[in-house]
Amino acid sequence: MITDWIAALGRHALGMLRALGHHAFFFWELLRTLPVSLRRPRFAIAQVHALGNLSLLVILSSGLAVGFVLALQTYYALATYGAADSVGLVVNLSLVRELGPVVTALLFAGRAGTSLTAEIGLMKAGEQLAAMELMAVDPKSRVLAPRFVGGIVAMPILALLFSAVGILGAYVVAVLLIGLDAGNFWAIMESGVDVRRDLGNGIIKSIVFGVICSFVAVYQGYEAKATPEGVARATTRTVVISSLTVLAMDFVLTALMFSTR
Amino acid sequence: MPSEPVSTSSAHANLPATDKLIEFDHVTFGYDPASTVLSDISATFQRGKVTAILGGSGCGKTTLLRLIGGVYPVRSGSVRIAGEAIDTRNAEQLYKLRRRLGMLFQFGALFTDLSVFENVAFPLREHTDLDDAMVRDIVLMKLNAVGLRGAAQFRISQISGGMARRVALARAIALDPELLLYDEPFTGLDPIAMGVTANLIRKLNDATGSTSLIVSHDVQECFEICDYAYIMAAPGKVIAHGRPEELNASADPQVRQFIRGEPDGPVRFHYPATPLAQDLGLAAGSR
Numbered sequence: 001m002i003t004d005w006i007a008a009l010g011r012h013a014l015g016m017l018r019a020l021g022h023h024a025f026f027f028w029e030l031l032r033t034l035p036v037s038l039r040r041p042r043f044a045i046a047q048v049h050a051l052g053n054l055s056l057l058v059i060l061s062s063g064l065a066v067g068f069v070l071a072l073q074t075y076y077a078l079a080t081y082g083a084a085d086s087v088g089l090v091v092n093l094s095l096v097r098e099l100g101p102v103v104t105a106l107l108f109a110g111r112a113g114t115s116l117t118a119e120i121g122l123m124k125a126g127e128q129l130a131a132m133e134l135m136a137v138d139p140k141s142r143v144l145a146p147r148f149v150g151g152i153v154a155m156p157i158l159a160l161l162f163s164a165v166g167i168l169g170a171y172v173v174a175v176l177l178i179g180l181d182a183g184n185f186w187a188i189m190e191s192g193v194d195v196r197r198d199l200g201n202g203i204i205k206s207i208v209f210g211v212i213c214s215f216v217a218v219y220q221g222y223e224a225k226a227t228p229e230g231v232a233r234a235t236t237r238t239v240v241i242s243s244l245t246v247l248a249m250d251f252v253l254t255a256l257m258f259s260t261r
Numbered sequence: 262m263p264s265e266p267v268s269t270s271s272a273h274a275n276l277p278a279t280d281k282l283i284e285f286d287h288v289t290f291g292y293d294p295a296s297t298v299l300s301d302i303s304a305t306f307q308r309g310k311v312t313a314i315l316g317g318s319g320c321g322k323t324t325l326l327r328l329i330g331g332v333y334p335v336r337s338g339s340v341r342i343a344g345e346a347i348d349t350r351n352a353e354q355l356y357k358l359r360r361r362l363g364m365l366f367q368f369g370a371l372f373t374d375l376s377v378f379e380n381v382a383f384p385l386r387e388h389t390d391l392d393d394a395m396v397r398d399i400v401l402m403k404l405n406a407v408g409l410r411g412a413a414q415f416r417i418s419q420i421s422g423g424m425a426r427r428v429a430l431a432r433a434i435a436l437d438p439e440l441l442l443y444d445e446p447f448t449g450l451d452p453i454a455m456g457v458t459a460n461l462i463r464k465l466n467d468a469t470g471s472t473s474l475i476v477s478h479d480v481q482e483c484f485e486i487c488d489y490a491y492i493m494a495a496p497g498k499v500i501a502h503g504r505p506e507e508l509n510a511s512a513d514p515q516v517r518q519f520i521r522g523e524p525d526g527p528v529r530f531h532y533p534a535t536p537l538a539q540d541l542g543l544a545a546g547s548r
């Protein structure tokens with residue numbers, strides 16, 4: 001009985017290691033194709049445009065909503081201590097350090113990531129990738145690499161837009177609705193936010209999240225079973241794996257970037 | 262029981278080595294260790310000829326084509342092209358080989374995000390440095406050959422299944438490859454398109470000196486245009502091979518059944534099952 005349990009545990013651990021190794025090899029293969037793929041940058045640029053457009057509306061509207069709520073909640077909390085003037089600073093730091101990169105990555109995984117996985121999975125199901133291989137065209141270089149690069153480039157742009165719109169939303173609530181001083185709202189933000197430490201680290205985070213979300217999306221699409229059910233499962237896995245990895249990596253990056261020791 | 266092949270391998274074995282473009286030497290293959298799709302296949306495909314590989318569904322015809330493209334490694338035996346054994350682990354060799362072949366897929370495998378024109382232009386843009394004007398001329402000529410020049414700007418979603426197969430044919434011949442693999446080229450085509458496609462395959466082969474392999478179960482269409490044919494049967498075996506007239510005259514019951522499309526013979530139409538009356542509850546004493 002106990003030996004069965006240990007054997008099952010061992011099988012599970014070996015399976016995990018095998019999957020991890022497969023991911024690592026795939027990632028390496030993808031990186032190896034990048035130089036060839038980037039010789040024709042128009043494919044990657046088209047993907048930045050496509051993926052950016054795909055997520056733009058949901059990112060902007062979410063950014064605005066988050067800005068509204070964040071300003072309101074921060075005002076309620078800070079007003080208790082007579083520090084309501086700091087709303088702008090708190091909102092800004094929350095957005096550029098955390099919420100901008102993280103929420104953008106989660107939304108990107110749900111909107112553009114699933115679309116990427118489904119597109120590549122359906123190409124596989126329709127034998128388009130096999131056709132490419134038999135035409136001596138490497139699908140990793142021609143299909144996967146431009147989409148991978150497109151996601152990495154689009155993510156920080158979308159995260160910056162999310163934060164910018166969020167700050168505007170906070171301005172609307174804090175200054176126009178609640179009546180805080182506009183000059184103070186912007187001034188405290190300017191003096192309290194460090195471009196390199198806060199904004200720079202936020203951008204680095206969103207680039208890392210871009211790598212994670214794009215890689216998971218193209219990997220799941222490429223490895224999807226070539227059936228409707230297989231593609232559906234792969235898109236679900238894209239959202240789950242991307243989201244959990246982004247949240248875990250956010251903790252690690254925050255600990256590394258903003259340590260006060 | 263299936264008997265000896267109509268023509269033994271001697272007809273091809275005596276040819277000069279240069280005439281054998283593709284050789285299967287005792288090839289066994291399965292997609293997983295538990296199954297065998299091709300069982301000890303030996304076959305030779307001559308350079309410059311049209312060879313048909315005929316057989317019922319699921320007998321391993323398409324798999325045979327994929328092994329030529331180096332998509333899968335064989336379990337045992339070897340596949341040689343122009344005397345060189347295919348090594349699926351050697352990416353450089355594979356890509357070099359694949360540049361010499363064109364394949365028409367069973368379901369077209371067209372790129373759905375590209376137009377008809379761009380699908381045919383794809384191999385030209387990937388493998389040549391031709392300018393746009395030259396690419397345009399070649400694409401229009403290839404589309405004209407399959408009767409679809411007027412549909413050049415259509416999306417793939419706007420064309421019918423039969424048209425899609427003709428576009429796929431135009432794409433397969435875009436680079437005038439040395440070896441052309443056709444996987445079920447006549448499926449889904451109306452009689453006019455079928456006749457035109459069959460003639461096109463033959464004419465292309467003769468005009469460019471290429472070698473063509475047609476996988477199909479349309480016996481008469483293939484016999485009209487091929488120089489030589491192999492007949493396969495499950496589980497992945499060659500049961501006969503020879504020139505069309507030799508196969509037509511074959512006395513082998515399995516070959517005769519397949520060529521004439523007879524329902525009764527060595528190959529049973531029905532998958533093994535209990536009697537229908539028993540399944541329907543009509544057998545004596547079942548109610």
